[in-house]
Amino acid sequence: xxxxxxxxxxxxxxxxxxxxxxxxxxxxxxxxxxxxxxxxxxxxxxxxxxxxxxxxxxxxxxxxxxxxxxxxxxxxxxxxxxxxxxxxxxxxxxxxxxxxxxxxxxxxxxxxxxxxxxxxxxxxxxxxxxxxxxxxxxxxxxxxxxxxxxxxxxxxxxxxxxxxxxxxxxxxxxxxxxxxxxxxxxxxxxxxxxxxxxxxxxxxxxxxxxxxxxxxxxxxxxxxxxxxxxxxxxxxxxxxxxxxxxxxxxxxxxxxxxxxxxxxxxxxxxxxxxxxxxxxxxxxxxxxxxxxxxxxxxxxxxxxxxxxxxxxxxxxxxxxxxxxxxxxxxxxxxxxxxxxxxxxxxxxxxxxxxxxxxxxxxxxxxxxxxxxxxxxx
Amino acid sequence: xxxxxxxxxxxxxxxxxxxxxxxxxxxxxxxxxxxxxxxxxxxxxxxxxxxxxxxxxxxxxxxxxxxxxxxxxxxxxxxxxxxxxxxxxxxxxxxxxxxxxxxxxxxxxxxxxxxxxxxxxxxxxxxxxxxxxxxxxxxxxxxxxxxxxxxxxxxxxxxxxxxxxxxxxxxxxxxxxxxxxxxxxxxxxxxxxxxxxxxxxxxxxxxxxxxxxxxxxxxxxxxxxxxxxxxxxxxxxxxxxxxxxxxxxxxxxxxxxxxxxxxxxxxxxxxxxxxxxxxxxxxxxxxxxxxxxxxxxxxxxxxxxxxxxxxxxxxxxxxxxxxxxxxxxxxxxxxxxxxxxxxxxxxxxxxxxxxxxxxxxxxxxxxxxxxxxxxxx
Numbered sequence: 059x060x061x062x063x064x065x066x067x068x069x070x071x072x073x074x075x076x077x078x079x080x081x082x083x084x085x086x087x088x089x090x091x092x093x094x095x096x097x098x099x100x101x102x103x104x105x106x107x108x109x110x111x112x113x114x115x116x117x118x119x120x121x122x123x124x125x126x127x128x129x130x131x132x133x134x135x136x137x138x139x140x141x142x143x144x145x146x147x148x149x150x151x152x153x154x155x156x157x158x159x160x161x162x163x164x165x166x167x168x169x170x171x172x173x174x175x176x177x178x179x180x181x182x183x184x185x186x187x188x189x190x191x192x193x194x195x196x197x198x199x200x201x202x203x204x205x206x207x208x209x210x211x212x213x214x215x216x217x218x219x220x221x222x223x224x225x226x227x228x229x230x231x232x233x234x235x236x237x238x239x240x241x242x243x244x245x246x247x248x249x250x251x252x253x254x255x256x257x258x259x260x261x262x263x264x265x266x267x268x269x270x271x272x273x274x275x276x277x278x279x280x281x282x283x284x285x286x287x288x289x290x291x292x293x294x295x296x297x298x299x300x301x302x303x304x305x306x307x308x309x310x311x312x313x314x315x316x317x318x319x320x321x322x323x324x325x326x327x328x329x330x331x332x333x334x335x336x337x338x339x340x341x342x343x344x345x346x347x348x349x350x351x352x353x354x355x356x357x358x359x360x361x362x363x364x365x366x367x368x369x370x371x372x373x374x375x376x377x378x379x380x381x382x383x384x385x386x387x388x389x390x391x392x393x394x395x396x397x398x399x400x401x402x403x404x405x406x407x408x409x410x411x412x413x414x415x416x417x418x419x420x421x422x423x424x425x426x427x428x429x430x431x432x433x434x435x
Numbered sequence: 436x437x438x439x440x441x442x443x444x445x446x447x448x449x450x451x452x453x454x455x456x457x458x459x460x461x462x463x464x465x466x467x468x469x470x471x472x473x474x475x476x477x478x479x480x481x482x483x484x485x486x487x488x489x490x491x492x493x494x495x496x497x498x499x500x501x502x503x504x505x506x507x508x509x510x511x512x513x514x515x516x517x518x519x520x521x522x523x524x525x526x527x528x529x530x531x532x533x534x535x536x537x538x539x540x541x542x543x544x545x546x547x548x549x550x551x552x553x554x555x556x557x558x559x560x561x562x563x564x565x566x567x568x569x570x571x572x573x574x575x576x577x578x579x580x581x582x583x584x585x586x587x588x589x590x591x592x593x594x595x596x597x598x599x600x601x602x603x604x605x606x607x608x609x610x611x612x613x614x615x616x617x618x619x620x621x622x623x624x625x626x627x628x629x630x631x632x633x634x635x636x637x638x639x640x641x642x643x644x645x646x647x648x649x650x651x652x653x654x655x656x657x658x659x660x661x662x663x664x665x666x667x668x669x670x671x672x673x674x675x676x677x678x679x680x681x682x683x684x685x686x687x688x689x690x691x692x693x694x695x696x697x698x699x700x701x702x703x704x705x706x707x708x709x710x711x712x713x714x715x716x717x718x719x720x721x722x723x724x725x726x727x728x729x730x731x732x733x734x735x736x737x738x739x740x741x742x743x744x745x746x747x748x749x750x751x752x753x754x755x756x757x758x759x760x761x762x763x764x765x766x767x768x769x770x771x772x773x774x775x776x777x778x779x780x781x782x783x784x785x786x787x788x789x790x791x792x793x794x795x796x797x798x799x800x801x802x803x804x805x806x807x808x809x810x811x812x
Contacts, residue, residue: 071767071780071793089466092489095767095780095793112469114488352726352777352798367772374752374798390448390472395744400729403448403472416448416472421729421751 071095076134080107090356251321317341376427448472453511457484467733628698694718753804764792
């Protein structure tokens with residue numbers, strides 16, 4: 059799986075970082091780059107590009123436009139991406155011209171849930187039991203392999219609960235399979251978990267890697283609602299979660315920041331971690347690091363892709379990060395009045411229901427987070 | 436002195452903040468504005484404009500170009516400035532078209548050292564003894580009034596020790612006066628002080644005002660080298676310093692953030708504070724708030740000028756901020772390796788000797804700053 063197409067040298071301040079994607083993650087990456095003295099150049103096909111407002115330059119063009127990509131590559135010193143659905147071909151085209159980090163193979167693995175699960179299994183990491191379903195005829199064997207209840211998911215382009223269906227029995231499974239196109243999907247056994255956590259891991263160009271402390275994630279309607287740190291999980295489990303994240307980053311010869319979502323199951327045989335998803339980019343569950351750490355996940359990513367030493371992953375405060383979804387952002391005036399709350403608004407043009415419009419992070423002195431609830435082992 | 440030319444309403448996220456000046460203070464203001472969902476539009480006559488790299492728009496034009504100013508006013512919802520040498524006429528021209536905060540009168544006061552000292556005296560605030568010298572004939576009386584040693588300063592456009600001379604006797608005073616043009620200057624009695632401190636005060640459009648904790652400033656070659664918090668001064672003196680800053684802001688009917696530099700003298704009659712200088716803008720000695728507080732001085736300024744409620748001024752950490760002057764910025768690779776150090780580089784094109792190229796802030800858990808040295812009363 060190792061791939062290191064270009065040598066990485068430290069990029070001095072004043073250099074230009076190219077970012078594929080113009081959303082809030084690109085915006086926060088661009089601000090982190092600016093803090094270190096870099097310029098950002100955004101490449102984005104979308105009309106709404108909040109990242110462009112904090113970047114020195116922006117190119118609006120499709121990911122398939124090779125002339126635009128070539129001009130972009132010529133204008134920047136390194137390229138990164140803010141989301142995992144950038145076409146792998148785009149990343150490879152650019153990587154032939156300019157360093158691209160994280161490595162394009164990480165995109166390829168993350169874009170295909172079957173490839174992702176297989177990669178994780180090969181890495182010796184536990185996941186929910188899974189099976190590929192290429193056609194309806196594969197369903198009975200797949201159900202026997204993973205058990206019920208289960209979740210059927212498209213192999214590609216799913217996020218925030220889109221492109222997946224929970225199925226309780228064989229009839230529902232057949233129905234969901236048909237609705238998702240009859241094949242080319244994955245079925246996963248449903249994991250009953252006590253807590254959902256994630257680990258933000260950063261790996262530098264020199265191979266040094268560090269993890270922020272795992273966080274407890276609370277989802278609502280399949281979208282991250284809150285991240286809580288400390289997570290309340292036992293210290294040994296937190297160390298195990300970090301080890302898993304480090305193992306994944308190492309195996310991909312990764313450079314940059316990655317978010318690894320995990321389920322923590324508890325039971326008579328003790329706690330057990332299952333990796334649910336890996337995102338080869340800065341991650342929503344790491345936004346709290348902007349306010350609770352000296353070096354945020356965004357700066358850590360910029361440091362890594364620019365060949366700088368990683369920064370500290372220590373935190374000075376406890377934190378609860380809450381997303382502002384859809385018209386929740388209209389509450390900015392009230393939120394701005396709360397003490398100890400950092401308000402972040404992404405400058406997007408429209409607040410469609412459920413759209414991530416901003417987030418708030420409430421800080422507490424270390425050891426005093428009232429939302430942290432210790433998990434009973 | 437009160438002046439409130441336009442009503443202030445809360446500017447919702449998505450609005451555009453106009454910033455006069457394109458240096459590092461404008462750059463950090465633009466990033467703070469972006470964090471709250473605003474766009475920034477920079478107006479700057481200089482060729483090197485690091486603020487433009489993080490702004491949605493930038494207009495390069497002289498401060499006297501009324502057509503450009505009118506177009507700028509039409510493109511923004513509120514105007515502010517990053518330095519106090521913006522011509523007052525520019526601020527007044529804009530203020531007839533769009534809200535300008537801090538109020539232009541604050542510029543007028545801060546631009547003229549004689550007017551500044553007179554304003555402070557009228558406000559009942561102690562300063563060094565001072566006298567105006569319009570011509571050489573005024574020198575003997577001025578020297579009798581302020582005593583020796585003294586400092587002769589130009590009335591306008593001095594900063595970082597430029598345009599001033601320390602004089603120990605009458606002959607040196609005559610020489611310095613001649614070198615500074617023979618008149619139109621101010622002479623100040625030299626205050627022997629135990630510690631130089633500053634207070635960053637924020638005042639909202641609603642008149643609510645808050646001060647960050649005073650900091651201890653260490654100057655080298657007339658330029659701020661380090662700011663240390665806590666400052667080590669007695670609590671009662673810190674409260675007195677904040678009261679002075681609040682009184683100044685109130686008297687100017689100020690909206691925004693202001694930096695007030697003070698000398699703390701100790702002696703048999705107890706500690707005494709003298710205001711040295713007021714800067715109607717975000718201030719170098721407040722840069723530590725970016726990393727040690729939930730809400731930085733830059734965000735506080737944006738909140739104030741946009742009619743938002745002020746944020747908290749509490750800090751979660753102790754801090755030492757050190758400027759990176761001139762080629763000190765070339766040490767970025769080593770600085771980036773230090774734990775608990777936040778690196779800020781301004782993206783300027785040339786590192787002339789003494790030029791402010793960036794800063795670093797070292798954080799310590801509260802109560803553990805090894806640089807804080809209690810001042811003996």
